[in-house]
Amino acid sequence: MIPEEILRSLVTQTDSKLVMVVMDGIGGLPVRGKTELEAATIPNLDRLASKSICGLVDPISYGITPGSGPSHLALFGYDPISYGIGRGVMEALGIGLKLTKDDLTARGNFATIDEKGIIIDRRAGRISTEKSQETCQFLQQEIKEVEGAQVSIYPGKEHRFVIVFRAEELQDDLTDADPQKEGLKAKGTESLTQKAQRTAEIVNGYLKRVNEILRPFHPANTMLLRGFSKVPNIPSMSERFKLRPAAIATYPMYLGLARLVGMEVLKTGETLRDEVETLKDHFSEYDFFYIHFKKTDSAGEDGDFQKKVKAIEEIDRIFPSILKLKPNVLVVTGDHSTPAVLKAHSWHPNPILLHAAYTRADGIRRFTERQCQKGQLGRFPAKEVIPLMLANGLKLKKFGA
């Protein structure tokens, strides 16, 4: 990728409309010789691929399995290595929190310690979600503030929660307050810089009070915190690419990621049709749209090959409505692979197609991993997708004389 500041100097605002369709976890692996895409009946995507340029896209680089944070940042045109998003922030985005620059977040576990403070269960016996909610509520009532910092605690599933400290000048150069192993003593956080010392004192002050309060509530008699992080300072897509970007997704985490790069979040419904209706309703108002379809990833994570095939086929049926809007540049790809056989994100590259006026179509007949590999886009890193879309939307000036 051309250096950020050079790209920025080349961008020019035009009226052309760019649409990026992300089928979460689309890339797969063969079962009886065929990947999920190869097994699916997807006439609309196949036809679109035949009129597009195609390729294989690596979210980060060869062999690297990405989380949703870096894989999306890359698709949004940000170097996923330079722009890190901490674990705490990702968890907060996942439950739909709107973070400010004064917020320090962490991912938390309720856990069990013995009388010597040794961790004997890092998950407090996987207490029920209800029990965890109660505990969070109780803690929230007992401790609203510590040394000038507001504290908010948000329950997740089972023993998990998210914590947010809010105060000016909080720092996230902190070690995990979690030895990550049972049989070790629970510990506070340590500041990694001089500047973060006050923040460490606040967090440790909070933990001290929590331990006093939770002492009687075995098995959830302590908490472990990790992934201390603040919202990274990311220049917006409008600053970097002169785009007015909007996001259409149903899961909070993806909307949160979109907000991090300055996208407008559009209210939408639960179904794919709803998402496409939202695109249609707002098509005149923005010039970049990110539409996220989650079902493919969920089916992959479930290890349900057939369910993923069905999800792909369902998504295929909505493409005619997207094409009717005549976007100048349409990209269809995934953020990462989630092969059903692995039941998890993986390192495999994703197929990509780019449909626009000024291309030499590959004439590929199927939108699959192995067919797209034959296309002119070759195999390339995801962070190049936005420069390509901008170029195809005639939004980039010439570099050099």
Add this chain to the structure above:
Amino acid sequence: MIPEEILRSLVTQTDSKLVMVVMDGIGGLPVRGKTELEAATIPNLDRLASKSICGLVDPISYGITPGSGPSHLALFGYDPISYGIGRGVMEALGIGLKLTKDDLTARGNFATIDEKGIIIDRRAGRISTEKSQETCQFLQQEIKEVEGAQVSIYPGKEHRFVIVFRAEELQDDLTDADPQKEGLKAKGTESLTQKAQRTAEIVNGYLKRVNEILRPFHPANTMLLRGFSKVPNIPSMSERFKLRPAAIATYPMYLGLARLVGMEVLKTGETLRDEVETLKDHFSEYDFFYIHFKKTDSAGEDGDFQKKVKAIEEIDRIFPSILKLKPNVLVVTGDHSTPAVLKAHSWHPNPILLHAAYTRADGIRRFTERQCQKGQLGRFPAKEVIPLMLANGLKLKKFGA
């Protein structure tokens, strides 16, 4: 690309001859399904491609449309991001000036200001080339020197000209003396570094006198200067690659670029045949030849698809004479695409073929963008071409033990 200093340590001098044929702006886009190359009848290039390894080459990176400066530097084996060439220098090369390290160049426009100094026409009503020549001549007579710096002014087409300040220690860390917009006040240059302050004073001193002299000559009653630049400090191809390189081209800009990287410029005629004759005449004297064919780009810039097809066919006919010389390594490619449908440089990758003894020929039957894409070279950045040519000329030692 392997780091410059490592590559340098691997290069060894041999007698093998490398020839790089650059068909300017060769890459195209389809009209009625076929690109210019696909529509052309090019039996010689097709036969050559079938015995070569092929690929698609990106001048800079995905989506980036290059000017001729960066695209050529990349083909010459220089990272086009690290080695920038300023606008003023490119313009000076374009009119055939031989620059020294003491020269500070800028691109200039004659323009019109009102009595308050507000720019009302950035192009002085596009005054005729003759008028501009007269004005330049007049200014040259009036001001030959300012604060110890020699000043030379060279007319271009219409309102355009190139200016060269010559003195020791001039710097090019200067802002444009051009607000780039009408309705704003004309302004001087500002130094961006302490070191450039004296240079700014020289330029502004010159502009002050120019404004006094031109005052009566409405519409060309001021000048705007931009792209202040000096010849970049580029190590020569002979230093970096142990080559004795020579350039054969008909346009001054390409010869100027070749000179920047230390190529010998060979005198040649106006036709393709002349260029190939020159190659033949000097074949024993050098071991790297850059031959530039301009016609393909000019036809593309004109938006004349058929003319570009004809230009390609004309170039095709000279290949037997080149092959008769039996170069050890022959590369045929373009510096950038200039699709007739866009009438401009574009971001599309170019086809490339590399013909040499030690290759696994792809067996591709046509030298076109879409066929070359199927070749073993894959899609790769232009700066990798020289390392590939050196390797195929057995001019690179083993890296590491």
